[in-house]
Amino acid sequence: MVEREVDGYAPTAVVDASVIPTVRAKLPEFTGALQRVAELVLADPASAARSTIVELAERSGTSPATVTRFCRALGFEGYADLRLGIAAETGRARAAGWSVDIGREIEPGDPLTKVLEQVMAADTRAMHDTAALLDLSEVERAAQAIAGASRVSIFGASGSALVGEEMQFSLHRIGVAAWAWTDVHNGLASAALSRPGDVALGISHSGQTRETIEMLAEAGSHGATTIALTSFPRSALAELADVVLLTATQATTFRPDALSARHPQLVVLDLLYVAVAQRTHQRSHAAFQRTAQAVDPHKAAKHGDPGANRHSLH
Template sequence: MSNEKGSRAVTEPALSPEGEAIDQQASGERLTGDAVLARTRALLPNLPTALQKVGEQVMSAPAAVARSTILETAERSGTSPATVTRFCRALGLPGYADLRLAMAEETGRSSSVAGWEIDIGREIDPTDSLDRVANLIATAEIRAVQETVNQLDLDAVSRAAEAIDHARRVEVYGMGSSALVAGKMQLSLHRIGVPTWAWGDVHSGLTSSVLLKPGDVAIGVSHSGATHETLEMLSVAASSGATTVAVTNVPDAPLAEVADILLTTATHETTFRPAPMASRLPQIIVLDLVYVAVAQRRHEQTISALKVTADAVSGHRKGPRVKKAGG
């Protein structure tokens, strides 16, 4: 495997067992409000209990955090100012002032979109109209995509695209709903001439991944980053010498540990659409970006491939109905 894991420091805070962050501010890059919320949502399940309380307060009332002192936020979350500071550092923020600024930006941005905060996180009731449900799902998806793009490590996207462009073959692994995403990536890359296979069956995936070689690329897609089958297939690919890419919502998940390149997503679940189901569009957006970056690198080949493949299936499209004269 390559030694590029260290480049993930800007977008993935390394946590100590107490929730302290190893210094992530060397780059001087400041997180936006939606990136802070996306990171909080992703890290929350794995944070110590005290830090979870602060995170829950931030997620439930970002506007209140923007207006509050560190002592007030500590009191509302049932913790201490020191714990709030530790939470900020766990996110990769220097201190509470940066958290307040991020939440103020987020509150201002959200208020400019009518109904946004009303819909995000709202439960769907049995009596809700389809119009209301449609708006809720749409706003949740839009927000998830925006947060995904804002927090995405574009250098990691570039490195993934570069590896795929030079790969002998590419394999994409995913189970359940992630298998649908893996299949779409396979179709996209295969159509522009990149030999790509997608595996949603662990037996087939393992027999294929063990035959990979250095220079090949393996991509594992898993919302939780803890799906055993996907982790196993990507691990075998790594042991075979392939460059490994993880697409997950959890930056410190087991899948990320076996990946050379990490691409993270953000999700907004709604009633009847838990996070694993709601993660598909953000995953597709991330992999579409990788695909387009590959296509850019082989522009002439891509244009030619898209044309000949479109021509190849054109005869299987039904043409417009032609009206008979006098009919």
């Protein structure tokens, strides 16, 4: 294949590479119509492989010429080659057991073995996709900011709030002063006290949760470094953040997108937590020792005595 630059985008050799991760990697480089085509392909690769160039153009609100430019920016000669590449990749994913009829709704009478297969397939694919989508340089920036932060404020609502509380607990265990805020009033009050050297992390799958956007924006206006964890790079939350961490979801008929995002979010935050611990190794190690000693008397009894640590009832 002869590579040539197309409208400022250097083509990517994709003969031996996976198409979808390549599209994700180049997504930040695309703007306007090309970005809409890319996001549509990422949202439903199998559908893109079945669509004609005209259908894909109509669904993305672009034109066949734009779709052709998109294909060439990826290193393909045309849309037919892109379709073949996506079809081959989705076929490999099915053969590898990543997606076993994920889109089919689970029936009330389905056995738990099949339900487990469906859930595991969806979560596995979402986490693999997140790994391909994640920009590790952004994770590095976020880790450096948190490692040197005076305090970390974490904002989220509903399911994102639960994920935020997990991160707050993890950071607290390694000696990072972190608070998770779910109430918008308390969160805004905390954000208003932010200053340079602080970090604010906003978590929202859609990136459109108003309360989370307001709290992150308030913290940023006072000089805090802002981090967004979202599935949508063009969302309002991502647009206002200094650092953006992206997750992928595997949409299913049995679980809403927001719930599907939970496990990928936890994976990204686990990676971020470990990266922070690496950069504060001495402090983190000392914190682990102290916290372990503090809670050790309340753990299950050692040496086979199940009642040794129980409080007396008398």
